[in-house]
Amino acid sequence: MVNIFLENDNINVKVPNTKSLRYVATKTGASMEFGCRVGDCLTCVARVKSGMEFLNKKNDKEIKALEILAMNVEGLRLMCQCNVEADEGEIVISYGF
Amino acid sequence: MLSKTTKVSTSVDFIGAFDPQIRTFDIIMKTANGSSYNSYLIRGSEGVAVMDTVKKEFSEDFFHSLELLCKYDEIKYIVLHHLEPDHSGALVELMQKAPRAQLIISGRAVMMLKGLLKKEIAFEVANTGKTISLGDKTIEFLSTPFLHWPDTMSSYLHEDKVLFSGDVFGSHYYDERLFDDKVGDFSYAFKYYYDHIMRPFKLYVRQALKLYSKFNIDIIAPLHGPILRSNPQYYIDKYAQWSSEAKFRKHEFGQKMICVFYMSSYDNTQEMAKKITEGADSVEGVVASMYDLASLDERNMIDLLEESDAIIVGSPTINGDAVKPAWDLLSCMAFLESNGKIGAAFGSYGWTGEAPEMLHDRMRWLKFRLPVPPLKIKLIPTQEELESCVLFGQEVAEIAMGKMVEMEI
Numbered sequence: 001m002v003n004i005f006l007e008n009d010n011i012n013v014k015v016p017n018t019k020s021l022r023y024v025a026t027k028t029g030a031s032m033e034f035g036c037r038v039g040d041c042l043t044c045v046a047r048v049k050s051g052m053e054f055l056n057k058k059n060d061k062e063i064k065a066l067e068i069l070a071m072n073v074e075g076l077r078l079m080c081q082c083n084v085e086a087d088e089g090e091i092v093i094s095y096g097f
Numbered sequence: 098m099l100s101k102t103t104k105v106s107t108s109v110d111f112i113g114a115f116d117p118q119i120r121t122f123d124i125i126m127k128t129a130n131g132s133s134y135n136s137y138l139i140r141g142s143e144g145v146a147v148m149d150t151v152k153k154e155f156s157e158d159f160f161h162s163l164e165l166l167c168k169y170d171e172i173k174y175i176v177l178h179h180l181e182p183d184h185s186g187a188l189v190e191l192m193q194k195a196p197r198a199q200l201i202i203s204g205r206a207v208m209m210l211k212g213l214l215k216k217e218i219a220f221e222v223a224n225t226g227k228t229i230s231l232g233d234k235t236i237e238f239l240s241t242p243f244l245h246w247p248d249t250m251s252s253y254l255h256e257d258k259v260l261f262s263g264d265v266f267g268s269h270y271y272d273e274r275l276f277d278d279k280v281g282d283f284s285y286a287f288k289y290y291y292d293h294i295m296r297p298f299k300l301y302v303r304q305a306l307k308l309y310s311k312f313n314i315d316i317i318a319p320l321h322g323p324i325l326r327s328n329p330q331y332y333i334d335k336y337a338q339w340s341s342e343a344k345f346r347k348h349e350f351g352q353k354m355i356c357v358f359y360m361s362s363y364d365n366t367q368e369m370a371k372k373i374t375e376g377a378d379s380v381e382g383v384v385a386s387m388y389d390l391a392s393l394d395e396r397n398m399i400d401l402l403e404e405s406d407a408i409i410v411g412s413p414t415i416n417g418d419a420v421k422p423a424w425d426l427l428s429c430m431a432f433l434e435s436n437g438k439i440g441a442a443f444g445s446y447g448w449t450g451e452a453p454e455m456l457h458d459r460m461r462w463l464k465f466r467l468p469v470p471p472l473k474i475k476l477i478p479t480q481e482e483l484e485s486c487v488l489f490g491q492e493v494a495e496i497a498m499g500k501m502v503e504m505e506i
Contacts, residue, residue: 015506027504
């Protein structure tokens, strides 16, 4: 299980491999905002403060969407495009900006 | 009704349209005084910028006004502060008439533009700090998302000190005298507009006010209702006051507030509510209160819902559903920020007991944080079950006080 700390809500959750961050948000009741849920609207942009290597890689759509923000996108991900891709690890996520 | 152009400042003219007859806007808003779809033209030494268009039905008025002031080949920029149809209704026709014009939209508007127009249109994205020039006039953009569409932005005309605020500071109030010092008393319309359109996005209002504060603003030019020129700071202060995050209990007493709303057929859900309230209230730093939905007018609960750090809703199950007053209460959340607010649901039941799960699901879609599963008890609670209600209330209260939630999914 990968341990994810959802910083804004003070939630520490153990998540199995392949689960999406949308699923995690739904199951934990975390206050992450989702808009279109398909990587277009940028509503769910969040900062992965550590453990990026335990998530899937950014797809082209996500890279293109984040470029629109025209800011330092280091560590930024669209939560609607993220899945856990590891059996073990620690991830810290901050959202809502 | 053909619009008239009106001088707003040295280089800005009003070219919007009036809609005195509209009585319901966006399905949900009453508009007793009608409304206006404000659009502006900025003229600089090297061209013209058109700031937003109007609702499609009013295109003729808009183009009539525009043609009084400029030729289409003079238009260098078309700025859409957000893409809502009441401001983008004349966009396609305008772009056909002014093919040299560059369309400026926010980054968040890109995909919306495709969805709205169902065709590819060339555009340029503006983020906070981007400027465009009309020769002797400079327009600077500010990203002010979610006010009230995700793609909303604002802009500032430096030379004339005019803030184009989008729907922020708007009012549904038709009056052709146009300026706040000339029109009738629109204070009700201004507050009503804030309550219905901006209040659910208070966080973003505060962020926008921070961005606006770096500018010296002489005139606020919103997209609906009067142009605010007599004392712009008065309106900014009103928004700051209404959007303040200071909660009375938190601010005055350093307490978290938990409200337990319930309805009960045979006192069983009420008994649960009492014990949940008792449990929540026993946590230091928390004040918990109980409200019987049977005797409430939910519209009077909006301030209370907003003030609460956690809302716990209880309903018996009747014909496989939660009772209507519980749904009515949650429907009030459409006017409020609920993202991150803690929620929980409970109820006694006789046959099937769906109500607590249904309320829990509804709160999830309203973006509540739901750290504890719904609590349901069959018919009359035992002593042991009542004790579980106390623990349920305590758990919600401790999480409201910042206790870390450990979960496995």
